[in-house]
Amino acid sequence: MATKSLKTCWMLLAIATYGSIKAELAPAQRHEIDKMLQKDQSKPPFYHTGNKTNVRITIHMTQMRFIDTAEADFTFYLYQIWNDPRLSYRFENNSDFNETYHVVRSRYFGNIWLAESYVENELHSHIHDSSMANRFVWLMANGTLIYSMRMTVGLACELKGFLFPNGLFDCLMKFRIHSYTNDQVSMEWDTIHQPKINVTFANPEVTKHALEFTKCSSDTSAVVDSSCIQLLVHVRFSFASSAARLFLPSIFIVLVGWLSFWIERSEVSSRVKLGTLCLLAMITEQVGTKLFLSAKFVISAMEVWFVVSLLFVVVAMFEYTFVHAVDIFQDKVRRQEEMKKKIRTVVGGIGDPQDSKQRSNVDLIEMNTLPSDGPVSVESESDDLINSFGAKFFMSVPTGVVEKYFRILYLIAYVLFQFLFWTVYLNYEEVY
Known part of the structure; x- marks a missing residue:
């Protein structure tokens, strides 16, 4: 099961990132899936299974913009992956069910449970809506879903000057699911497909330094014991020109x-x-x-x-x-x-x-x-x-x-x- 889960995760990210995996579903099969998605299954999966729902998180950073020495904007793709066995589908003509996926249309988003994670320490944020809302859901044959959205988040960053004239930006991004306790829904970083930054800085004085992704430390901001993970981005900024x-x-x-x-x-x-x-x-x-x-x-x-x-x-x-x-x-x-x-x-x-x-x-x-x-x-x-x-x-x-x-x-x-x-x-x- 673990091997299949890792394989599914890899394929999902490959679909989202490279578009190199092709589905083999026939039109009739897709029609049957749409009929299934018309049913109201918006309750969390743990209501059905009785077990905690684990949501794996990874991000693909595409842009960083430093507004001043205390604030920065980050644009990235957020991928949330979990399993909902109620949405699994199997067809006789499929040789490998994990290689098939179905793109869930936005009209059915309200009929399925979606992970309600958000960036807790944001100053401002928005989901991009060029041509349409940049929110997508892929459904795998075994009931695994990948929920992707493209968003921009503004964060308050700490600028350190221990190695001045080189400065070090520390930008902390905390993800949380507040509606459920940690015993019901748990978030964790995807250990296979870790967060990555694919950013080319126009300013040669700015360079990526390091990433740290962990569970939230000394987490006392939430009223309930909800799941929380954090990403710490270290960006080196040179003041050589000054x-x-x-x-x-x-x-x-x-x-x-x-x-x-x-x-x-x-x-x-x-x-x-x-x-x-x-x-x-x-x-x-x-x-x-x-x-x-x-x-x-x-x-x-x-x-x-x-x-x-x-x-x-x-x-x-x-x-x-x-x-x-x-x-x-x-x-x-x-x-x-x-x-x-x-x-x-x-x-x-x-x-x-x-x-x-x-x-x-x-x-x-x-x-x-x-x-x-x-x-x-x-x-x-x-x-x-x-x-x-x-x-x-x-x-x-x-x-x-x-x-x-x-x-x-x-x-x-x-x-x-x-x-x-x-x-x-x-x-x-x-x-x-």
């Missing part, structure tokens, strides 16, 4: 941040303005990319790209802030030490303590009148910078050497990041 406008601006921004190392440390205004400009430009670029790709885009690789690029720009600003602060601190310490040395010289050259106290006060008053860019005032003498926390470390930092090495390390680190990023993400394979 890569230049997505990646090049951020590369240039990071390189401009590197150029700030070549501006003199004393040019505070120039370096701060350039660093701030790079930071704002990088943030604007990241926000613009989010708007370009869609809010639902899971951007793993792009997030890594922009976070690291932003980190390089921020590091350039932190480096200048550090060396500038160290320069100011060292300058203050030197000026304080020079002031203390001058005071000791003045005090050490006077013999009379009272006179030295008076002269020292005069000298200190004179030093207080020095301009702000000269030695620090005597009021700062109580704040001994050289003995403050971390002073020895800051005094030992050669800011010129730090600037020199940061120019080299910054560029080497960015080139290394570019190499690792493109090596990892262009060779990354999605695991399902």
Whole structure:
């Protein structure tokens, strides 16, 4: 029985797909079948047999159309195959009854039971009706029916960017028969004639990646325990044409941040303005990319790209802030030490303590009148910078050497990041 069932399934799909199987029914035999189909046999087969009706499903995808980064339309032939023994017919002049089939006219569709499956998670759908409704039913001699329809279904798809600039569309299609419980009517994918995609994409950047057809996982959407199967379509979409406008601006921004190392440390205004400009430009670029790709885009690789690029720009600003602060601190310490040395010289050259106290006060008053860019005032003498926390470390930092090495390390680190990023993400394979 299993062998005959598989043979019947193969022949049915061959009829529907290739039209290479020829029926051998005589006109009189077809007339007898039509008389049988005039009887009301619209109740499900399990009412007659007492056993669960198994419906095998397969699809033949012919067209995919991507509306945006969150929605796609699929056009396909849906084939549903089951057995209804009430509709079997046998004639003496048939040598092989499984090689005969009868095309059921649409007027009899209401007299037989048809599998009422539908796409549960559709956004919109319709059955094609060019010249006539694209719904066909073939009846085999052993009572096996194949119900075919050509339909277009709109689905919400998830666009992943783990291997950006290549994106991966995940489009889930859930088929369900809601009118009957799983104990009455069961759906399953045809294991012999599996779903297939026969689509030639006009856009060379779009390629089919993989198909997964399984039972519905974590199925909690139905009120009753009805049968459900799902098809997950993975389509790879390349953003190579957009890569230049997505990646090049951020590369240039990071390189401009590197150029700030070549501006003199004393040019505070120039370096701060350039660093701030790079930071704002990088943030604007990241926000613009989010708007370009869609809010639902899971951007793993792009997030890594922009976070690291932003980190390089921020590091350039932190480096200048550090060396500038160290320069100011060292300058203050030197000026304080020079002031203390001058005071000791003045005090050490006077013999009379009272006179030295008076002269020292005069000298200190004179030093207080020095301009702000000269030695620090005597009021700062109580704040001994050289003995403050971390002073020895800051005094030992050669800011010129730090600037020199940061120019080299910054560029080497960015080139290394570019190499690792493109090596990892262009060779990354999605695991399902």
